[in-house]
Amino acid sequence: MLGTDVVSAADHDIFNVPDRVTLNFYGSPGLIDMPVAAQLPDGQFGLGVSYFGGNSRMTLTFQATPRLSASFRYSGIDVGEANKIGGYAVYRDRSFDVRYLLKKESKFWPAVTVGLQDFAGTGIYAGEYIVATKVFEHPRVAGKVNVTAGLGWGRLGSSGAIGAPFGGGRSSFDVSSTGGKPSYDQWFRGPAAPFGGVEWHIDDKWAIKAEYSSDAYTQEAVQRDVFTKKSRFNFGAEYQYSERMRIGAYYLYGSEIGVNFQLQFNPKKPMTPIRIAPTAPIKQRPNRALQPQAYATDWITNESAPRALRDQLKPVLEQNGLTIEALQVTSSSAEMRFRNERYQARSLAIGRAARAMAEVLPASIETFRIVLMENNLAQSAVTIRRSDLEALEFDPLAADALLTVTGIGEASPRLANAVYNNDLYPDFSWSLGPYLAPSYFDPDQPVRVDAGVELVLNYKPSPGWSLGANLKYRLAGNVGDSSRSGGSKIEPVRTNGVLYSQGSDLSVETAYISKQWKPGNDLYARITAGYLERMFGGVSGELLWKPVASRLALGVETNYVKQRAFSGLGFQDYSVATGHASAYYEFGRGYHGQLDVGRYLAGDYGATATLTREFDNGWRVGGFFTVTDVSASDFGEGSFDKGINFTVPVSWFIGTPGKRTVSTTVRPIQRDGGARLAVPGRLYEQVRSGHKNAVVGQWSRVWE
Incomplete structure (x- = not known):
């Protein structure tokens, strides 16, 4: 087990x-x-x-x-x-x-x-x-x-x-064998x-x-x-x-x-130790018996008070790599919604958000409700009493003691009577840098590589909306020199990948518009349209059910796509309706399972099983296999799709905290059976990363 x-x-x-x-x-x-x-x-x-x-x-x-x-x-x-x-x-x-x-x-x-x-x-x-x-x-x-x-x-x-x-x-x-199938009988x-x-x-x-x-x-x-x-x-x-x-x-x-x-x-041992800047102790409120006037609540009658508090919180949060999205206050409680743009451990971000609230908010506010936001999705609400923060910071078992009196629950889809950070939208970002695109396991040349420059563009006009594009210009490489294309017995949705490499040096990898939102408690939704990946474009929709405290999540995704031209911006004749029903489960101790059942790009039906191990610092290692109604002989070499996924946090190498990661998938060989559409911004990882199990799993870092 x-x-x-x-x-x-x-x-x-x-x-x-x-x-x-x-x-x-x-x-x-x-x-x-x-x-x-x-x-x-x-x-x-x-x-x-x-x-x-x-x-x-x-x-x-x-x-x-x-x-x-x-x-x-x-x-x-x-x-x-x-x-x-x-x-x-x-x-x-x-x-x-x-x-x-x-x-x-x-x-x-x-x-x-x-x-x-x-x-x-x-x-x-x-x-x-x-x-x-x-x-x-x-x-x-x-x-x-x-x-x-x-x-x-x-x-x-x-x-x-x-x-x-x-x-x-x-x-x-037997050299003529397609391989890939376990030989149980031997x-x-x-x-x-x-x-x-x-x-x-x-x-x-x-x-x-x-x-x-x-x-x-x-x-x-x-x-x-x-x-x-x-x-x-x-x-x-x-x-x-x-x-x-x-x-x-x-x-x-x-x-x-x-x-x-x-x-x-070992993923547990970074190449460079990650340096986290120290933070100030929790700001203590005056003794209520000695200074009762400090706890007065008449400040709430001032209509400009919420906006003033929001503006005071902004710089304090930004010093810690956090960004306020919205603030709702009453005379005794406050809910702050914020983005964590720096820390892999969400608990560390929660702790620093709580410190900022204790530093800025009036003494009469006793209850802090801290809501993690990810691309317009409210992940979870962490409720902490301010008096507990003040009393437990230097307790020998401070983290465990605080967790005992902290609530982690559902965050409402929308926050009423709140003041928002108007500086966030519209937002335009871009990056330009080098890229390497390796291709593995060609018998004629085991490793081929294309190299060039990559331009990534993103524009967010309002909450939840995103327009993204990824353009690449190849300067050198030999991936397109491979002769291993064609020969598929089913629709060539992946085996003609080399033909895309042989196209023009300038390629539009993705260009899409996306909207994601929270339609109700425990529900998350996304719709995306455009060039979804290098080989296919169309429309994709997704709905995810994931309660904050549940290990189980269920989702459904439907897509209608057409095959893109090998070069340029056009489309070919082939189109397909594809989609999956998905179940996700957190086994504990960093192990996660996923089962996707549905229709793949070549029109075949089947299921993909994935088992992943995640480490506290963001490393993820997983294996998957896909079995569909395509026979082993029609699938070809390998008999069925399988491979290994790696996600590595950049901070593991450079020693500076950050959420940026690099990911890759290693397959023994990619054929056309069991080929799933690659859609940017699938919901589950966005949502799960800020839910109860993920937060509690790293709660020991809440005081850092």
Whole structure:
């Protein structure tokens, strides 16, 4: 079950202990070519780049939970012109692995892990294993020694097999396979072979390794003479170059020299520590018994008082990267609606908004109602008693104590009898800067890149309305040089993407008008029209139901779009009605699920399942897969759509607080089945980010 293990940062801090968890040539925790049972620290990323004997591999591994990790690998095997695989002298393969820690290491027992390697690819690296690892220390031996023993199937059971414990057989690698579908019927079937090894961490920098491999390298060494395999033993030495970087050199299979580059980083540990400017203590009101006149309420009779208070709040909020939208006051309460344009943690913004209100508002106002706004959407209302702010700031458990007496509830769609910030509209913003547009996994050239300048325009004439455009001018690149277009058995809504790259250097990526609003309590709405993405334009509408305190949200989106011309501003003949009903659920501990069911751009019907992990600082990592009524043969290579999403806050790199993020999606390959329209400004993330679970999850930062 997700999130069932609670592990402290100290338990998994690989950079402060000598026995670091190292990566093997497959980019997952291991010796040299074989796996080990140890897992990476929770949330850790590992990037491994390795080469030996014509085999190159690049692997990204993510420790999704303290026990479960997943890997995506892109490999190349230089088989030569005489031994081409699928018509390629360098055969390139994409594969996924998963590992699960069955048992943590204890004083007397080893850690035990079960793993599936290349479980949904063409099968060239397919294998399964059960492995145990134990760490030993001795006062007469420097450092620590990790001893590993395991049993492998498939590729990891191809050399030195001792039988087939679970019977059955398994098919060999098939280059004609479209791949992508898990081979359930072959897991842990067929011959099994033992493997093992020793890893000696001499000190914090150096380690040496030796292993006995159970991989025969049938495709490479036996059938195609990529290299000569003379031994089952491998040896190597590794050096921890820096906190995040590790390098190694190895002698493999009695004939080859190999190298391995390892990079590990954790979203919880920013590249540059984020610096938050300190703030002043809560302004205390006078003692009511001694100065009762300070609590007089006659100020409310002055018609200009609300506007004056609004104007006094503006500069105080702006010093903290906050912007007031509206203020409603009575003699004893105030509701302030504001934008948070600086902090990933909404609780931090709420705390600073409360300080500003305590500094400016008359002493008679006891109740603060603080409403987070996001693009004209009132997210939630946080109700705090001013006296609690004054009393609890220096309490040993200040955050928990304040949360106990704070209410977080629904914010009304509109605020009556309020004074608004008239400086906000109309608003025009623009940015001009460089862009890079990479394209991955073309067998002829694994990485292609276009580069140029990008102009982003946005005009907001009034609350909720937005006119946006994104223009790009390509200065250089080779994405359009690819020959991998066409050939689809269904409507080519994505596979003709290279034709858009071959169009004019100047492209209008998006140009649209959008309106979003809150039609009622718990309801949010959006309508968008124009060029919605590079390939399609039309009309999109969305309605979302999301109660402030609920883990569940439900939404529906409908679109009618036409395919855009490959260059210029026109349209092609193809049009489609597409849309989805969506369910969103917050599992807790940063895990979020999403299920979208409906019709996709090629006219196919199906569903997309997404599971995402979000970290407190805004990092998001997710995986998704889509299955529709398009058959695997008609879908083509990959069998069905799947991929990994990444969202990284810019503040993680530069150390300055901000809400700006960069996002990308990595797919093994994009075909036409399961292709969903890309619409700017979908509602769920805008709304959820300021609701109760998101706010409470980072409440400890409310006093910063």
